[in-house]
Amino acid sequence: MARPAVDEATLIAKYGPHLNRRPPGGWDADLEIDRVVETHCCFCGQQCGIKLKVHDNEVVGFEPWYEFPFNEGKLCPKGVKRYLQGSHPDRLLTPMERDETAPGGFRKVSWDHALDRVVSEIRRIQGTYGDDAFAMLSGVSLTNEKSYLIGKFARLALHTANLDYNGRYCMVSAGAGNKKALGMDRASNPWSDIPLADVVWIAGSNVAETFPITTSYIWRARDRGARLIVQDPRVVPLARTADLFLPVRPGSDSALFGAVLHELIRNDWLDHEFIEAHTVGFEEAAATVAEMTPAWASEICGVPAARIAEAAEWWGTSATGMMLHARGIEQQTKGVDNVVSAINLGLATGKFGKPGCGVSTITGQGNGQGGREHGHKCDQLPGNRDISNPEHREYVASVWGCDESDIPGKGLPALALIEAIHRGEIKGLLSICFNPAVSSPDVNFTAEALDRLEFYATIDFFLSESGHHADIVLPGSLHEEDEGTSTSGEGRIIKINAAVDPPGEARRDWEILLDIATRLGKGKWFPYSNTKEIFEELCRASAGGLADYAGATWERIEAEHGLFWPVPEPGHPGTPRLYEGGRFAHPDGRARFSAVPWRESAEVIDDDYPVWLTTGRVVSQYLSGTQTRRIEPLVAQYPEPLCEIHPRLAQELGITEGDIVRVESRRGDITLPAKVVNTIRPDTVFIPYHWPGTKAANQLTIRAVDPVSNMPEFKVAAVRVTRVGTRSAVTIDRRDMDVTDGLR
């Protein structure tokens, strides 16, 4: 029974989000600092170095870590205020069990009781409905060690095929595109290559708000004279100063890339030698774009043809160039098409494997890179191996000491898994680090699905909106409460150090999983006494795989400020730049051009729903907001979702700044204030997605997925917008209050 035990208001009153404002003890506490711990930010894929200040087992502040080479002390506001997630009034401190009679809907229970209940429900559900009727969902804010452990735990302890992770909503289109075209899945370059590029092309990435530190790398290139191209439906902050802006309408990126390839071919801005020596499939790709002129693409994507031609010229005639893409082109039903079309442009001009040359995704989540390598994807085993490949299964079984047949097969990807719950095929769920009640497309459907579970257990540090549905809540660990490694967006393996111990009765996530495994009688597969032992096994399991960590050690990672994989044997220097000498990761060493015919998004605008919707993030919030909606200074920066709308469209609809509007799609509707801005296409509205319930942008998004990557189409939907009234309450901007007396 996984319907929330009490109403939402009661849950929020008890479990938050409440707002943490001040460091422990207050601003004037003058606490003695016991130690300063060098670690990394818990949020995005840049994984900035940061030092956490600790007093009496509490994180009480931060200090820039100037020596860490990636960010040299730089941080975004989330990193600055991250320390406020510790010592938070909402922190879960004891195991809890659903109880309609308890205030807040949960009663405190002992660990023994909670774990026994979890194990008995796993046994009951699997005994009644089969092993795969109990599923697990995971996430990539977790370390490599936990990602690896969860892959093994789900397969050997739960013996379920149905394990997937929240990167399914983030990085999978890039991963699938990279593997298809280049043979492996990692950013092609270290970020130190960005300043060496003569042209920097940002495609579908709001770098300034979602990867803020990357802005400084782009400026270093521009200081050398590089030109900047930004492709986005909005004039995002980085675009404001761009040399060329490509205002692409949502869902049309592959048409634009096709026209650019067309122009490269038409003008012979090609690296024939590179194409000949290091690629296959050029002829087919060229034939596919033969009719894709800039004028043709312009009709589809709304970018003036002259700008498409200019972008092609800059890319085609520059000696070096880097294209960086992110969720804008990836979170589409054509996500993989878009990624391989972008890679085509790098291959056609020989922009791979050289300083300042590459086409690369900007990985979104903290461990979005490492977490997609070590086997907690539904189709994957450690080392980015394929769970359907008999040799890969044999190898991993040999490391795990199990029989190959002990490892279940391929399971359902995240959204399909939620749909199977909705259909009643999956009856039980264990989740960690995943808040689908906010982050899934069509969240009203997701909430219905969670309601239908016979049993739902979650491991978390705060009670997320998904956790509202839980039967058992197990208090796990925050990022700063455990140690391990993660792998940043550049492919740099870094060390996460524990600053404090888990508070109260909370436990480290891996200890909880080991306990469940032991109670399931599967303890023999998990003989770890610390996370370093898990890492050492991970390295062995990855050896010879596409993501090879075999030569990595925690000691080297710390001493060398990170290590770029592949690092296949001890003493190997690591591989910051991939594909040097034009050697790609396919067995024949050649990259694949892709023929990408144009097709439309799953949903297109029509008379009933005449406006494009696209969703995304703001700088002060992170993903589903489980952490950042609890940090007051971050909430103050952008307290609630706003609907960005161009004045031309606003005028047509009778909307003025601050009016309350209703945005409706075929899935649901949201009512929110309008932000009338010149910085968005007049046929498109934008809503950030960090909020739950009636404030969730994902009430509108569509459950349509990329056929290869199973990525949902968060970036494209058809909506209608109507004015419902004037704003009833004035939102006070904290900066206005600062002017007089700093009331913050």
Add this chain to the structure above:
Amino acid sequence: MRPPRYGVDDSPIFVIDQSRCIGCEACVQACEECGTHRGRSMIHLDRIDRAATTQTAPMICMHCEDPTCAQVCPADAIKQTEGGVVQSALKPRCIGCSNCVLACPFGVPKYVAEFDQMMKCDMCQDRTAEGYAPMCASVCPSEALWYGTVDEFTERRRGTLLDAWLFGRQQVRTKVFTVVDDVSPGPLDALSTGTGTWLDDPFGLEEGT
């Protein structure tokens, strides 16, 4: 890679290049984390005109050589350090008249009613005295706020450093630098479209598609 600490002889400078600001507010959030600021952010971040642009502008104290705020202070409460850092009003002297608030050409000082005192950016005195960058310039993701030596700046960045200003007839020289584009020699090409012209029509509404 910038060093974690600068020595006295390095003479590091503070540079603001507002064109690089991305409006993320890391500076605002970090300022209040400085040991002596105790939860009070002294930096201002202005949203210029969000309806028209995402342009934002951070403003720290420019630390004038001959500060207007001090000149107009009837209580002689505003002092400079030996290094030329203009400080908040001295608490025992400040009468809360806000002359400084009105007079500053950069709009920096603010009167804080809670303490009945003018408070402003002190360039993280506790940090810079130890050779560390101020908090805002430490964290700024885009290096719109930057702290380092002149040599580091010229080696790494383009643009001309500027520390002299004219406000009507008042000349002001500041400790903090701003950056202007390098002026190219030779005649101005009046017919050149240059780059960035897309800004006049970002979505190609007039250009046609």
